[in-house]
Amino acid sequence: MLKIIDLSARVAGKDILKGVNLEVNAGEIHAIMGPNGSGKSTLAQVLAGREDYEVTGGSVTFEGRDLLALPAEERARAGLFLGFQYPVEIPGVNNVYLLKAALNAKRKAAGEPEVDAYEFLTLIRQKMKFMQMSESFLTRGVNEGFSGGEKKRNEVLQMLVLEPKLAILDETDSGLDIDALKVVSTGVNSLRDPKRAVVLVTHYQRLLDYVVPDQVHVLSGGRILKSGDRSLAHELERRGYDWVQGAQVA
């Protein structure tokens, strides 16, 4: 589904990604772990199509298409979703409107008719209940005045409504208390499907107790230094990132 070959990228004149290789197949959940500043968020943003992040080398294909040639909005319509580490507040633009416009953009691209207003509201209420979100969400601006936890729930809610083929969740677990973490994990697990894939970008292995990955990768210094099954996450937790970085040097 997603194939990243030797990807390099630069942000504000600084080389951050220095040859990333990764392959994610349909039905799989991958976790990308790594210390702060290793390039995890940059990788997520580059995949979503952030323009001010300059790709300096390599290739990315998504279902056989050249992902890097598509603007951000077309990547989204093709079925890629980024859950932001820091979701932005957009006062004046209603949450529900944004979601409806997003869903309709996707449907239009797929040649489907626009969603019926009543049908949409029923859908969104059902998903909100699942994510344990309050009714006030419906009338508020996008992420406006949301707590950190509410913003993350909103990211997962959007993901559930849009049903992407590939979801990249950038530190969706950070800043969550244990109850919120469970809700978010349930949301992610509900998307588990033989036709879909999820990439979890995380700093801690805590999330991986709830969302069990098929593969774990360690990103450090702009490269994937080690890959393995879920036991790698536990080993990292025990031995720290220095262990991987040290191993590389040796």
Place this chain on the structure above:
Amino acid sequence: MSRAPQASVQPQLAALRSFEAQWRTRPADSLSAVRERAMQRFLKLGLPTTHDETWRYSNLRSLAAQSFVDAPRKTRDEIQPNASLSLLGRADRAASLLMVNGHPTMPVADGLIKGIEIYSLQEVSRLDPMHLKRYLEPLSDADQQRWVLLNTALFLDGLFLKITARVSLPLVILHVSTSDGAGSIAYPRIIIEATPGSSVTIIEHHVAAGEYTPLSNSSTQISLGRDAQMEHYRVYATGAGATHIDSLEIRQDQGSRCKQFTIALGGGLVRTSLEAHLDQPGASLDSYSLLVGHEDRHVDCVNTVTHGARETRSNQTARAIASDSSRVIFNSKVIVNAGAVHAQSQQSCRGLLLSPTAEIDTRPQLEIHADEVKCAHGATTGRLDPDMLFYMLSRGLDRDTAQSLLVYAFLADVLTGMSVGSARAAIENALIAQLPDSQTLRKFR
């Protein structure tokens, strides 16, 4: 340096001479004495130039080099407004008054609206000149009031409205500017007196008709009696060839409340001023400015709010948008006089630049001479937030839709303040029509 005064006066000669010529044709009336003083002061001071503090961003040089004659008087049947913008729907049952080049198209049916007495200024100058003089004086030399002097000297007619009750229907005053040739000027003048305890909504809507649009030098004065309430709109929706110089003065008595909207959607050069005097305890003013520049248009908005008594409150919200090579200026000043203890004031101006060749200048100012006051001001100008834009794109929205939504959201603070739903809808429609992907945006509403 010694040449500077001459250089600024010389090019003005054409306009000043033509104003003087207009003055000589004015018949004597009960107001002649005050008009004469206004004319003399105006001629002595001249047109404002970029050396004058509140005119530094608006250069009137080319205007000053032209000659002007009175815009024609026309009847209701002779005009066909170009405006596509109708501010009120049929459901509103609102009353409307038509002014063509400053002349009310009379006769105004008496009892048109219950609770509003309507007179022409000619009538008032005959029947009760002393009452009218109270509004024309004192004359001010302030540079932001310069054009009011000229209006006072030369206005031919106008409207005097007396609000005597709580009026629920909005009243629309449709100002039509029209001319048969270039180089004409109109002097619309409106005086609105709200008696104690009354309330009303008044919408002044400026539109153009025909090929030529006269320079409009309009002046509106509002006086709010004790505990009176008013919602006042002035909306400019003329073409690129129109020039508006509009001066609004509001005087507020104890406990009165005023909501004022200045909406600049059109006009080649729009210069608006607001002079608000919160003279008595508890008077409160909410001023909203929505200033939209596009093409090579120029919008210059100057507000001065004076807190003259204790526990007065003012709140100014300005949103400026400039695209293409337009220029938008918002200049606001709050003065808190000695004795105005516990005054509260807020100024929030935000500018949004939509093109690299557009320009926005905002200058909120505070002058405080009293203790125990709460005053805040803030001004920011920038481009569309790239993080917000990327967030929306990453959800699959079209770039045009995302940008327009952000522009719309930017204006929301002003739009949501409007209580006349149909006027708000019409203004929103006119705004949206100027944005890309207006189709999708309409659905958003």
